[in-house]
Structure formats: structure tokens, C-alpha cells
Amino acid sequence: xxxxxxxxxxxxxxxxxxxxxxxxxxxxxxxxxxxxxxxxxxxxxxxxxxxxxxxxxxxxxxxxxxxxxxxxxxxxxxxxxxxxxxxxxxxxxxxxxxxxxxxxxxxxxxxxxxxxxxxxxxxxxxxxxxxxxxxxxxxxxxxxxxxxxxxxxxxxxxxxxxxxxxxxxxxxxxxxxxxxxxxxxxxxxxxxxxxxxxxxxxxxxxxxxxxxxxxxxxxxxxxxxxxxxxxxxxxxxxxxxxxxxxxxxxxxxxxxxxxxxxxxxxxxxxxxxxxxxxxxxxxxxxxxxxxxxxxxxxxxxxxxxxxxxxxxxxxxxxxxxxxxxxxxxxxxxxxxxxxxxxxxxxxxxxxxxxxxxxxxxxxxxxxxxxxxxxxxxxxxxxxxxxxxxxxxxxxxxxxxxxxxxxxxxxxxxxx
Ligand code: AMP
Ligand code: MG
Numbered sequence: 352x353x354x355x356x357x358x359x360x361x362x363x364x365x366x367x368x369x370x371x372x373x374x375x376x377x378x379x380x381x382x383x384x385x386x387x388x389x390x391x392x393x394x395x396x397x398x399x400x401x402x403x404x405x406x407x408x409x410x411x412x413x414x415x416x417x418x419x420x421x422x423x424x425x426x427x428x429x430x431x432x433x434x435x436x437x438x439x440x441x442x443x444x445x446x447x448x449x450x451x452x453x454x455x456x457x458x459x460x461x462x463x464x465x466x467x468x469x470x471x472x473x474x475x476x477x478x479x480x481x482x483x484x485x486x487x488x489x490x491x492x493x494x495x496x497x498x499x500x501x502x503x504x505x506x507x508x509x510x511x512x513x514x515x516x517x518x519x520x521x522x523x524x525x526x527x528x529x530x531x532x533x534x535x536x537x538x539x540x541x542x543x544x545x546x547x548x549x550x551x552x553x554x555x556x557x558x559x560x561x562x563x564x565x566x567x568x569x570x571x572x573x574x575x576x577x578x579x580x581x582x583x584x585x586x587x588x589x590x591x592x593x594x595x596x597x598x599x600x601x602x603x604x605x606x607x608x609x610x611x612x613x614x615x616x617x618x619x620x621x622x623x624x625x626x627x628x629x630x631x632x633x634x635x636x637x638x639x640x641x642x643x644x645x646x647x648x649x650x651x652x653x654x655x656x657x658x659x660x661x662x663x664x665x666x667x668x669x670x671x672x673x674x675x676x677x678x679x680x681x682x683x684x685x686x687x688x689x690x691x692x693x694x695x696x697x698x699x700x701x702x703x704x705x706x707x708x709x710x711x712x713x714x715x716x717x718x719x720x721x722x723x724x725x726x727x728x729x730x731x732x733x734x735x736x737x738x739x740x741x742x743x744x745x746x747x748x749x750x751x752x753x754x755x756x757x758x759x760x761x762x763x764x765x766x
Contacts, residue, residue, distance in 0.1 A: 357611070357623025357634075362706040365625045365633070366672055370686070372621060372637050373676040374652055376525040376594065383514055386505050388566060389523035390682040395499040397516050400489035405453035409484045412444045412466055412473055413457035420477035425468075429454055444473050453485045460484035492516070502684025524682035529562050530589035531555060532572040534582065534601035534610060535660060540574065553733070554599035554665045558658070561669050562597065565677040577607040586613060590638060590653050594680060597673065600660030602632040610634060610657040618655065626747065628705040629730035630668035632659045654680075661730035667708050670742065670761070690759040691741075693722040699745050699752040706747055710739040713766045722760060740764050 360368070378392040407413070413429060423444040429435035431450030439445055439456035447453065447460055458481040467474040492498055498516065499509055505521065513521055538552040539545050552574055562569045572589055575582050575598075590596055601610040611634055614620050618638030625633045634657030640646050656673050658665040675686040694716075699709055711722035722743055725735045741760035745752055752758060 357620070359624045359626050359631075359704075360622050362625055362627045362671070365622050365627070365635070366675065368621055369635050369654075369672050369676050370679055372635075372652070373654060373679045374649060375682050376527060376680045377647075377649065378522050378682075379525050380520045380522050382520055383510055383518070386510060386513075386521050386523055389505050389521075389526070390566075391499055391501055391503045391505060391509075392522040392524055392682055393501050394497050395513060395516070395518070395521070397492045397494055397496045397498050399516070400494050401492035401515060402486050402488060402490065404488055406486045407447045407449055407451045407453055407460050407484065408486055409460060409462050410448050411446075411460050411462040411484065412475065413439055413447045413453050414444045414459050414461055414475055414479060415439060415441060415457060416459045416479040416481035416483075418442065418444075419475065419479035422472045422474045425471045425473050427454075444475070458482065500684065502682055504683065524680070526566060526568050527595055527677055527680040528568045528570070528593045529595040529597055529677075530570045530572055530593040531558055531562065531597045532575045532585065532589075533599045534575045534577060536577045536607070538574045538600075554658075554660065554662055557662065557666055557733075558597055558599060558669060561666060561674070562677070565674050566681055567595070567677055577601065577609055579609050579613060582609055583613050583616065586617065586655075590617075590640070594650070594653055595677070596638075596653065596655040597658060597669075598656070599658045599665045602634045602657040602659055604632075614638070614655050614657060618653075625668075626705045627668070627671065628702045628707040629661060629664040629728075630659055630671070631705065632664075633657070633668040633672060635672065659730075662733045663710075663728075663736050664730045666733075666736055667742070670763075671708065688761045688763065691720060691762055692757050693720040693741065693743070693760040695743070695752055695754050695756050695758060696721045696723045698754045699724075699743060701745050701748050701751040703749060704747055707745040708742040708761075709745060710735045711741050711743050711760065712738065713740040713760075715766065720760075720766075722758075740766055 426443045427435045428446040429451035430448045434452040435445045435454040439454045445454050461475050533552045533555045539549050541551050601608045614636040618636045620636045622635040636655040638653045640651040658668050678686045710725045713720045741762050743760050
């Protein structure tokens with residue numbers, strides 16, 4: 352073993368440094384059907400009012416409020432998509448269906464249930480109010496109004512809104528492409544029986560899920576051997592098409608830990624160790640695609656994350672460093688997980704020199720959320736993260752946080 356030459360970087364400083372080096376990916380126009388889950392690149396403004404015309408909210412009769420209590424002559428019909436061509440003059444009315452245009456002359460709609468019909472004569476109630484039972488132009492959205500902000504993720508309602516306003520395509524950021532590999536001679540493919548001293552590669556599956564959940568296209572490269580020449584070749588080839596490299600393992604200081612030297616030889620290692628628990632060996636580098644490159648200048652910088660091998664360390668460092676960067680690449684306005692105040696249901700012990708992210712489950716108690724520890728916080732124990740609802744950040748020192756204290760927890764899922 353040799354001592355690491357990398358300085359221990361404060362966890363917040365490291366997180367900021369990663370984001371500083373992370374670009375926002377370029378913009379592309381995509382059809383609405385391809386835009387689900389994508390991030391809007393610019394504000395979306397309404398080109399016109401919604402609704403565009405006075406639209407009936409009910410099935411009934413279009414009337415003039417001044418004709419309240421009168422027997423009116425039925426002169427026609429305004430159905431959805433088939434407007435009435437004439438006017439509603441004093442003493443007349445037109446049948447109208449939900450979504451139909453309120454004809455000129457009319458200033459109210461009365462529901463079918465409220466009128467009496469005898470042949471062509473419709474007797475309307477004595478208390479008609481102008482403006483009732485129809486939607487005014489621009490009542491939902493005014494022309495020129497900003498309806499969606501840049502950085503918003505497009506879900507069902509947002510895409511429906513875009514369609515309602517006539518946008519067949521939207522401008523979104525390109526999705527990041529990541530390549531993922533595990534390193535370690537001790538690893539075997541899941542499903543194969545590990546021999547003596549071997550373990551199943553679980554990190555790749557955990558990280559594959561984490562990357563996909565974060566909106567990334569992932570190419571999984573399998574298990575790389577602890578062999579520098581082969582590893583370097585694999586990474587160079589993979590990065591030709593990818594924006595992000597994620598590796599697990601091989602970042603501690605043992606002689607077989609090859610990821611740092613490999614990244615060092617390809618680019619710039621910005622972070623080689625972090626004051627973080629779990630996840631001290633977290634490594635971050637940027638690699639510039641060599642010239643000549645088919646990529647435009649803005650897309651030549653690739654991010655490389657060397658995540659620690661211990662399963663919890665790899666996922667916690669993913670949460671703290673990688674996920675915000677993936678969101679920045681995609682153009683999200685909000686990079687961080689939401690936080691909520693929670694009451695600690697246990698004494699959170701601090702680690703002297705490292706920021707600790709402790710895994711907790713949440714339960715409701717009255718109006719509060721109470722956080723319970725998931726048990727042993729060992730970096731190999733995935734059970735500490737499986738089913739966890741939140742991460743509680745404990746600052747370095749000898750203080751810790753007493754049970755009963757309220758802290759802002761980083762929410763992964765609500766109970
Ligand atoms: P390393 O960072 O390569 O020294 O790995 C530290 C420890 O993490 C190893 O001893 C393994 O127990 C574990 N580990 C490494 N890679 C994986 C993996 N892909 N899946 C599960 N555990 C792993
Ligand atoms: Mg290893």
C-alpha cells in the first residue's frame with residue numbers, strides 16, 4: 352500500500368467543484384411523444400389565449416341574460432366543433448353543447464335541467480346571470496403568458512399543456528450518455544456462482560438503475576479487469592460516444608487500484624479523496640476528447656466519476672456528486688433532491704473528520720416526520736440503503752445530533 356497523494360477535499364467543496372466542471376448539454380427539438388421526462392430548454396410562452404373562444408362549460412341553451420324568465424324561440428344549435436352561424440337576438444336562444452362556441456349576442460348559458468321545453472319554445476329561469484356557464488377566452492392561459500419555465504421536467508400535464516397551445520415539438524436538452532463499468536478481479540457476473548474469494552458484481556446493477564432513474568442513457572460495459580492497459584483501452588473507446596464515465600471500485604490506495612492513474616493519464620483528476628462517509632475514495636476527473644474530434648467544442652469535455660467499490664459508498668457518492676451533475680447536464684433548474692424537516696428518532700453520532708450521510712427511514716408521527724436509523728451504517732451493508740427514505744447529513748466533529756432534534760433531510764422517497 353502507498354499513501355494517497357490526493358488531498359482530502361471537503362464534501363461541499365467537492366460537490367461544488369463537480370458542478371463547476373459540468374456543462375449543460377446542447378438543445379434539440381423533439382416531437383411531444385419523445386419529450387416525456389425531458390427538460391425544457393427555454394421558457395414556453397403561450398402564442399394565443401386558451402380557450403381561444405367563449406366555450407360552453409355545460410349542455411344547455413345560449414341566451415341573453417336580459418331575457419331572464421321569458422319563453423324564447425329555439426333558433427339553432429352550437430355543438431363542439433360546429434358553431435352556430437347566426438346570432439342570438441332578443442327573444443331567441445340556441446341549443447349549445449359542452450365545448451360549443453357561445454354564439455354572438457348571447458351572454459350566458461343555461462343548463463338543460465333548468466329550462467322548460469315545449470316544441471320550439473324554451474322557457475328560461477327568472478334569475479339569469481350574464482357570464483354564467485361558459486369559459487372566457489384567455490381564462491386558462493393568456494396570450495404571451497409564460498406557461499412553463501426553462502429547466503422544468505416535462506410530465507403528463509406539461510406535455511398536455513404544450514399540445515393545447517399548439518406546440519408539436521419542444522426544445523429540450525440532449526440526454527446524457529453514460530458508460531458504466533465495474534472494476535475488480537474478484538467480481539463475477541450476477542447469476543454465476545462466485546468461486547473462493549470472488550463476489551458478485553452488484554454495483555453495476557445498482558448504478559445502472561441510479562443512472563436510468565436520473566434520466567441517462569446507459570451503456571453497460573461489464574466487468575473490467577484490474578489490468579491497466581486493457582482498462583485504459585476500454586475507457587478510451589467508450590468515451591468516444593459518451594458524455595459520462597462511471598466506474599466502481601479501484602479507487603482506494605491498494606496496488607490493484609488503477610482507476611485514478613488511468614484517469615490521470617487521460618485527463619485531469621480534480622478530486623481524489625473526499626471528507627465524506629461513506630465514500631472517502633470518490634474520484635472525479637474531466638477528460639477532453641482528443642482532437643481531431645467529431646464533437647463540437649462545447650461537447651468535448653467528458654466527466655469521469657470513479658466511485659468507490661463498497662456498495663453503499665458507490666450509491667451515496669452517486670447521490671451526493673453524480674446525480675446533481677447529471678441533472679445539470681440535462682438542464683434541470685433544480686439539481687438537488689428536495690429536503691424536508693424531520694425529527695431524529697435516534698442519536699446521530701458524528702465522524703471526527705468527515706461529513707456523514709446516514710441512511711434513515713421516515714414515519715409520520717402527528718404532523719411530523721420522524722427519522723429512524725436503518726441500522727449498521729457499514730459501507731458494505733446495502734441493507735442500510737435498501738428501503739431508506741432519506742439521507743441525514745451529519746457535520747464532522749465530536750458533536751453529533753441528539754435524538755429529538757429537527758434536521759433537514761435529503762428525501763429519496765416518502766413513506
Ligand atoms: P475497491 O474500491 O476496488 O477497493 O473495492 C472495495 C470493496 O468493494 C471490494 O473489496 C468489494 O468487497 C467491494 N466491491 C467492489 N466492486 C464491487 C462491485 N462491483 N459490486 C459489489 N461489491 C464491490
Ligand atoms: Mg478493487
